[in-house]
Amino acid sequence: MARNNSKKSRDELTRNFSDITAPDQFRGGPRDFSEMVTDEELLLRENPDEDSVIVDLRDPTEVSVDADGVEISQSSGQSIVDFDPTNTTEDITGSQFDDNLAEYLDDNILNNLAEDIIEKVKLDIQSRLPWDNKYQKGVENLGVIEDTQTDEPFEGAARVTYPILIDGVVQFQARALAEMFPPGGPAKSLVLGEVTREKKEQGKRVKNYMNYQMTVEDEGYFEELDQMLFYLPIGGSAFKKTYWDPLLETVVSKFVRPEDLIVPYTATSLAASPRHTHRLMYYNNEMKKLQKRGFYIETDLVEPSEEAGKYTGMTFMDVEDKV
Template sequence: MLQGISEPFPAIGTSTPQAPRPQSGTAEFSREDIRPEPPPNPADILNARLSSTNIATELEQTVIDEIAQRVVRDYESDELSRENWLARNEAAMKLATLVIETKNFPWPNAANIKYPLLATACVQFSSRAYPNIIQGTNIVKAKVTGQDPAGLKAARGMRISEHMNYQITEEMEDWSEEMDDLLVALPIEGCEFKKTYFDSTDGLNVSEHVRPKDLVVNYRAKSLKKASRVTHRIWLYPNDVVGRVRKKIFLDIDFGYPTTIQEPSTDNESPALNDEDAPHLFLEQHRWLDLDGDGYQEPYVCTVHKDTGKLVRIVARWDVEGIARNEKGEITKITPVHYFTRFKFMPSPDGGFYCMGFGTLQSPINEVINSTINQLLDAGTRQNTAGGFIGKGVNLAKGGGGGPIKFAPGEYKQIDYSGDDIRKNVFDLKIPEPSRVLFLLLGSMIGAGKELASVSEVLTGEQSGSNVPATTTLALIEQGLKVFSAIYVRVHRGLKCEFKKLKRLNRLFLDDEVYFTVLDNPRAIKRTDYEDVDLDVQPVSNPDEVSDIQRLIKAQILFGLLGKGYNDDAIRRRHLEALRVPDIEELLPPKGPPPPPDPKIVLESEKISLERDKFELEIVMARGKLLKMRADTLAAIARAEAAEAGPQIEMYKSELAALEKMTSGMFAGGGATGGQMSENGGQNEREWQ
């Protein structure tokens, strides 16, 4: 075996065949009768496992126990690798949720205020991200790749877009709420996950939000696809466990009472104790195991009950088309099915699997702000309450025993001492006012925190000045949204991966033909529409347009291009979409023949054509005059030769040569018409000669 590769488990159904032994009183078997059974086909074994609900029912108990121990051991190892990140994440969550805690320094119940710097950054991010992603009922769109001259791909892409949008908004009722929860927690924890699978009970696709504390991956893993194992901590109530056992999804074991208590999400929540209906913790580990003994590990999903450490389920994690073999039929690669999608806020600089968020970036600044505010409050309390010393010779309380005296507003109390005696026996402590340096430090830290989170006044809707030009405000918004734009690109990347998983589930589990309704119009889609690879799915929203102002300005620029040779219908549609106008189809004109051209443009074009024809006519008339002059000259030469011979003929010839030179120059520079006239002129000259 290769180093680093665990020993294979005994293969299912591949035990060595034993020769049958003759029983007493029976005839002996001949050697020809003892024939070993042929080994099972590896392809048949993998296909059988692919359709099995629980492969653990076919394994020996020793193999089951060994797999369970390995799952728990690897889970604890991965938990240990990320313990520092977990500690930072828990501290950041306390800051974001403004958990109330008791502080006993410098005195009991001292000020312990938490400034909402991190909470403000999270609210600002989620309030911008959610409307950008959830734009009505249009969430996903199909993208056609390759040539599509007949428009068949575009029609199929439209059917896929309409059906998937219907699934997400109507059938998957919790999708929008789960996405909202994800976008609120993402800036705090740095990364969130979604688990996409097909729920056979309800017959629907599911894409649920998974918190990073419940998805355990080794901190040094590069990605979900390259991680050797991914463990999902699942909490199931007793009824859910019994239902899975009766459906033969889980092995029937003694689960007992849960001893692992589900930890509260924050300190504002107290853990439930002595709850008979408390959920059980299961470790669903997506990992690799060699169960057929061929030396190549296959991807499986192993589920272990955490309290008992017992394995309850093993299921295959590949598709039939994901198996590659060589010419000998040996497996060279198995492409696993990935159920989880990671949404990243900001990659970790140390290369860790779990990313960074505002919780990690702003926690140190937020802690300084909290300490500064609490010190200022404690100093103000100390100064307001004051204190001092009272001499032994003065007893102001009733009975002469001393003690505190309480005053009602506007009340004066009578005492047996003169004012001078009281002034000599009472000494007030000189307590300074709260430090101005601390106040300046507080303002500096708050400014640094807002700059880090890009939470400025102009982004929160407040006017930064009374005479600020609109272009300056727009430039400030564009610059302030650079951080958000980069984060939105990562969110869109995660959404695209999630939609691809939903597209795969439709290809595998969708009925042959499904009918659904879009805008009160019945639609139909077939499972074969999802089988082609020349269509991709991606989010509708644009990560480059973070704010409504950006979208409106672009739409306004497009609107100014109407009637200038572009697609006017598309410009009008995009302008109305940017304005978020409902029922756009009712406003747009029905599709028909193209509208007639603008009469002004037609009139100008006809004027230009008329001027061109007039100019060409003048050229033709001028060239006709020149041809007539040449003809007259040739006639004069002919008459001169006939009348007399002498020097007049040479003079006529020289004048004719000069005329021909001037005429040929004019013909050569006349363009197409001139060239044609030159040819005609040459022909006329030959005829004359």
């Protein structure tokens, strides 16, 4: 069903296509396009008070138009009902699969979605507070953070952090890195099912290309993996996120800190979790670039505040620099 806001008559519509003909192989020879538009195929009902409604009748057998809308009865016995044929709301059926849906949604819907997401993320952060506290304490026990406490039991006393924990972390990191990033590259191929020469050659090509992506195209792959393996024995969980970076214009695989991947604490896996949120930190210039590239919708960026630090774990100065 389509709508004609200019109230053209059938003659005007057909006259616009009078010079258009279709190729011979489609209709058996040249033919005026206006001959294809008949009374049985197109019904134009004009309402003096509202915009006209055009109804395609190539399949339906009966059409009724009243104050409640348009009902089209088809030969199969089914009916199509449009309760608001003059609605001018933007149709997104012609949008691409990877379009940003935020560009098509009403502001009220976007605001409601944002409020709902923020509320649920706050609950997820609250549910894992015990884990957050243990994680932060574990990082402090590594001895890599300067101790600024001044409550020594007596004058001249000093605090000592034994390096046993960080020594175990570094050894785990070194051994795991050698296994996950060998000299030949991290990617390997495995032929499932019947092994043939063609499949083995195909697997070799895929392996070589993926290793090229991870060692040449993604220049930070090794550093991201190295950092992830350092945090893994401390937090118990670590994550890699592989995606197309619109700024670098290449596929990247980034380490996601466990404190920045927010899920309900009772979730046993990401697949079973009702939601998982990746907390991202952007510089102001980075965000503007992503908006210009269409990755995010263009909207006014708010000034950072101390309130933002409660949900990002960053200080006010960090937030001011990043957002």
